[in-house]
Amino acid sequence: MTATVREFTSRAKVAIADPRLQSAIEGATNHFRQGREQALAALPNAGALRDHTKAMRAATLARLDEHLDTFARNARAAGAEVHFAADGHEANRIVLEIARRHGITLAVKSKSMATEETHLNRTLEEAGITTVETDLGEWIIQLAGETPSHIIGPAIHKTREQVAELLSLAAGQPLPTDVPVLTATARRLLRERFLAAGMGISGGNIAIAESGTVVLVTNEGNGRLVTSAPPVHVAVVGIEKIVPTWNDAAAVLALLARSATGQPLSIYTSFVTGPARPGDPDGPREVHIVFLDNRRSAQLGTKYAEALQCIRCGACLNVCPVYREAGGHAYGSPYSGPIGAVITPLLSGLPEYSALPHASTLCGACLDACPVRIDLPRMLLELRADEVATGEAGPIERLIFKATALLMGHARLWGLGPRLAARLQAPFQRDRTLHLPVEPAAGRPLPALATRSFHERWKEMNRDS
Known part of the structure; x- marks a missing residue:
């Protein structure tokens, strides 16, 4: 089994839509998490x-x-x-x-x-x-x-x-x-x-x-x-x-x-x-x-050697917001959750498990929960960087990176981007929210972009005063 972006997303959707599965995962991870907190406090x-x-x-x-x-x-x-x-x-x-x-x-x-x-x-x-x-x-x-x-x-x-x-x-x-x-x-x-x-x-x-x-x-x-x-x-x-x-x-x-x-x-x-x-x-x-x-x-002496310190307690899974929603089977690997998102690409290949380094909010809860303080968020970012450096990132992702780099390198373009996006959002806007038809925003109402930027309004306020 592998976990490309499409495969992970597809399996995660099935898990999220299953109320029995969501109830089972929530009950188990809450039990484990509370037990860990009490045991370490004592x-x-x-x-x-x-x-x-x-x-x-x-x-x-x-x-x-x-x-x-x-x-x-x-x-x-x-x-x-x-x-x-x-x-x-x-x-x-x-x-x-x-x-x-x-x-x-x-x-x-x-x-x-x-x-x-x-x-x-x-x-x-x-x-x-x-x-x-x-x-x-x-x-x-x-x-x-x-x-x-x-x-x-x-x-x-x-x-x-x-x-x-x-x-x-x-x-x-x-x-x-x-x-x-x-x-x-x-x-x-x-x-x-x-x-x-x-x-x-x-x-x-x-x-x-x-x-x-x-x-x-x-x-x-x-x-x-x-x-x-x-x-x-x-x-x-x-x-x-x-x-x-x-x-x-x-x-x-x-x-x-x-x-x-x-x-x-x-x-x-x-x-x-x-x-x-x-x-x-x-x-x-x-x-x-x-x-x-x-x-x-092969990981010894590399930026990923720290992952080998894992004692397989599963504490990082119990606090991970992605695991708690997507469940373990979405990862396509025996090792799921934050530690699985790091070691699976290292042991089984990044191209085959390209979705896993992105299956994280980088909130840092896994680092806090890990008994040996493995810096999993850092290694997830390193894997994402490796994916780009080796050309494994998908064409849409590469296009987004290039467009972002272009915008951030030119102040005028950067200022023009939000104004242009605010004008183009009209077909997708209802009241003050956006309803985009593409992943990962599909089905999720997002706040609409302001028609005027903060800088523009600030200038007006100063001019009026």
Whole structure:
């Protein structure tokens, strides 16, 4: 999927016209936002912790290759196998080879944005391997044949009635909209898959270099089951998730759940260091960690390197006025909202996602909400500038830029422009408002231009006085 201006606009229109979707997004983002505000207000020295974590993330990325080497060495010493994938295709190939080597026919997954990025499910399904999402939100959208609409709440766009309909189909019987009944049904159906699966696939919220540990942050028990019940566990992790030490991981954890859901800590915080040891009552016999690059390393040392500091909390989505109206699917990417508008063009190509840098009011709410203070508005402007510099801007946009430059370079033309526009607006003017037939003004009444400028009226006032 891509997100050109036409595609983004078309999908956003559908979302805005859907009252059920608007109600679902508003309710979820308000809940997340209020929870975040309360949780950070109760955290002593929250501002200092945010500054410390940002500095740590920047310093880690500056020596990313060293920390990845340290992680690989320690993870292998603990019995895990570590793989490095240059792009999504290679990551999928590695996972598929592991599955084929073990004769896997059923894999269960916990929530993973990295595998959404690489479209791993599609690769496995095409190879005949049934792949079941076990995070409740992810499973709901898998049943619906959709993609996530929010980084931490993949199914926030679904109402309770829609969820009941989907789970009724999965269960083969009608279910009420009662939440305890729906969750109990999901638990029963998914538990059968856990027990039958030969492979568990997860993401990784943090990768601790000093011990070779992958940290999983979840609010459902599925993460623990995915990483312990099947005999083979594969974690697909973006290379930017590395932190040097356990203390650094603790700093991220102190901010992550608070910024995401308003919790001091998620219900389950799991630490995976290698496979099961002799005598362990459970755990996988093999653990594979696949580090995904996919153009991340290309951003190091550039004006976009700051984007790699993201801890994937989703706080920027919850405050973004564009996301809150257009919803996540308008972005055409697993990563939506302000962070998605920055990293998707960087990871998947600016021409394919040309609308996303413009899907922002540049209000700065995302910068304020980000736990590590990533300057997303700056990078959105940088991407817009890159689009113009590389000739990716559309012909109408280029014409507008040239006309604006011409007007601003000549004072007389600049003064003539508003007067001419005021005379030409008559066919579109009703009372004191304009009703233009073209996007983005279509359907939006705009204030009519004054027939006389402020400077003209000021001169008249001074002359009369």
